[in-house]
Amino acid sequence: xxxxxxxxxxxxxxxxxxxxxxxxxxxxxxxxxxxxxxxxxxxxxxxxxxxxxxxxxxxxxxxxxxxxxxxxxxxxxxxxxxxxxxxxxxxxxxxxxxxxxxxxxxxxxxxxxxxxxxxxxxxxxxxxxxxxxxxxxxxxxxxxxxxxxxxxxxxxxxxxxxxxxxxxxxxxxxxxxxxxxxxxxxxxxxxxxxxxxxxxxxxxxxxxxxxxxxxxxxxxxxxxxxxxxxxxxxxxxxxxxxxxxxxxxxxxxxxxxxxxxxxxxxxxxx
Numbered sequence: 001x002x003x004x005x006x007x008x009x010x011x012x013x014x015x016x017x018x019x020x021x022x023x024x025x026x027x028x029x030x031x032x033x034x035x036x037x038x039x040x041x042x043x044x045x046x047x048x049x050x051x052x053x054x055x056x057x058x059x060x061x062x063x064x065x066x067x068x069x070x071x072x073x074x075x076x077x078x079x080x081x082x083x084x085x086x087x088x089x090x091x092x093x094x095x096x097x098x099x100x101x102x103x104x105x106x107x108x109x110x111x112x113x114x115x116x117x118x119x120x121x122x123x124x125x126x127x128x129x130x131x132x133x134x135x136x137x138x139x140x141x142x143x144x145x146x147x148x149x150x151x152x153x154x155x156x157x158x159x160x161x162x163x164x165x166x167x168x169x170x171x172x173x174x175x176x177x178x179x180x181x182x183x184x185x186x187x188x189x190x191x192x193x194x195x196x197x198x199x200x201x202x203x204x205x206x207x208x209x210x211x212x213x214x215x216x217x218x219x220x221x222x223x224x225x226x227x228x229x230x231x232x233x234x235x236x237x238x239x240x241x242x243x244x245x246x247x248x249x250x251x252x253x254x255x256x257x258x259x260x261x262x263x264x265x266x267x268x269x270x
Contacts (some may be wrong), residue, residue: 004053005093008086009100015082016101020108024075030105030168032072036080037098038176044091050084051094057085099178103169103192110165111197117231120193120201122166124233126158127186140174141182150174199229202248205256207240222248 001009020026040047046067050060064084069077079101088094110116130137140150154170162170173185180188194201202222204210210218215232222230226248240256247253 001089001093001096003089004087005089005097008083008088009093009097011086012079012083012097012101013104016079016104019075019079022075024073026105026108026112028073029076029079030102030109032076033079033098033102033105034172034176036068036072036076037095037102040095040098041176041178047091047095051088051091053087053089057087061085095178100192102172103189104196106165106168107193107196110163113163115163115165116193116197119163119165119169120190120231121233122158122162123169123186123190123193124203126162126166126170127183128235131183137182141177143177147175194231197229197231199231200226200248201231201233202246203233203235205235205237205240205245205247207236207238207242207256209236210234218244218246222246 016029019029040050049055049063052060061081061084064080065077068080072080080098083094083098083101086094107116107119110119130140136153139145139153151171151174154167154174158167158170169186169189173182173189177185190201200222202219204215204218215234219230219232222232230248243256245252245254245256
């Protein structure tokens with residue numbers, strides 16, 4: 001985000017967090033914000049009216065309150081009133097912020113049940129599962145397929161096997177990707193979860209699965225290096241042969257046997 005949208009997003013997030021502190025139910029708040037997002041994404045006229053920086057804040061707030069009062073909870077209306085009253089550089093910045101608050105609501109619900117780590121792990125693994133199966137990817141990511149069938153497939157794959165919050169976000173990713181690829185939508189959700197939890201995320205690739213102890217030790221070591229909490233997602237890839245590859249932010253630490261062999265081949269001119 002650029003310009004006034006940064007300040008608008010910060011004010012919107014503060015209003016959202018004030019709503020949670022005041023006792024708003026995070027799960028309900030998330031569901032309602034996702035519903036509002038769908039309404040705005042489907043109406044360019046409404047989206048333009050609420051994001052129009054030339055209109056008075058009070059006018060836009062009155063419009064939002066008139067549209068959504070009685071249809072969503074009072075807490076959600078209060079958040080939307082603040083969002084609508086801010087100055088946005090683009091319409092997309094406004095709707096992206098509402099999406100971010102909806103995702104944060106879902107993660108807040110997971111935190112309350114001590115399931116936030118589990119939700120991040122499950123979302124990450126689901127995205128990898130879909131990426132590895134071309135048929136499944138086509139069934140979930142093809143926008144010409146009916147939304148109900150895509151959501152039904154997610155339910156068949158995940159219901160009863162993952163946390164409720166994981167299922168909520170997976171359903172949202174396939175039903176309302178907002179012009180993004182499926183993998184980018186999941187990555188966006190994971191980034192938002194990491195920001196909510198004030199942590200960084202590392203993707204670790206190894207030839208064999210890491211034990212819980214190895215994973216915890218690696219997370220602790222990375223936290224020491226990078227500062228703050230680090231959540232570790234793991235990928236098993238026999239091609240690396242041994243060692244591990246760590247991707248965190250824009251950095252890559254590749255200590256795999258495969259990389260060393262490739263380096264040796266380059267050195268020999270192969």
